[in-house]
Amino acid sequence: MRVLGAAVVIGLLTAPALIRPVYAQAPHVNLMPDMPSKTQEEKDADEARDKAYKESLRKIPDAKVSADPWGNVRSDPPKASVNAAPKTPAKPKTKTATNPN
Numbered sequence: 001m002r003v004l005g006a007a008v009v010i011g012l013l014t015a016p017a018l019i020r021p022v023y024a025q026a027p028h029v030n031l032m033p034d035m036p037s038k039t040q041e042e043k044d045a046d047e048a049r050d051k052a053y054k055e056s057l058r059k060i061p062d063a064k065v066s067a068d069p070w071g072n073v074r075s076d077p078p079k080a081s082v083n084a085a086p087k088t089p090a091k092p093k094t095k096t097a098t099n100p101n
Helices: 002-023 040-059
Strands: none
Touching: none
């Protein structure tokens, strides 16, 4: 009886997946219609616009300003960090007692 019940449940769960392609077929809709090609005047206007844009980019000077926003607040130049100093090797510690487990 359990096997029959399981078969019925599986059949009911898979039935919508088998039926769906029949009623879910949508009509063909072209969402991006063919665009007419540009006229020669539009192509010339695009080229002129691109040329003007590239020329305006060449007129922008290179930024050679310091990237330090707090530079004008500090009175002295930044110091080297403490961790950058060379360290002397530490002596290895010797065990003085054993720890019985």
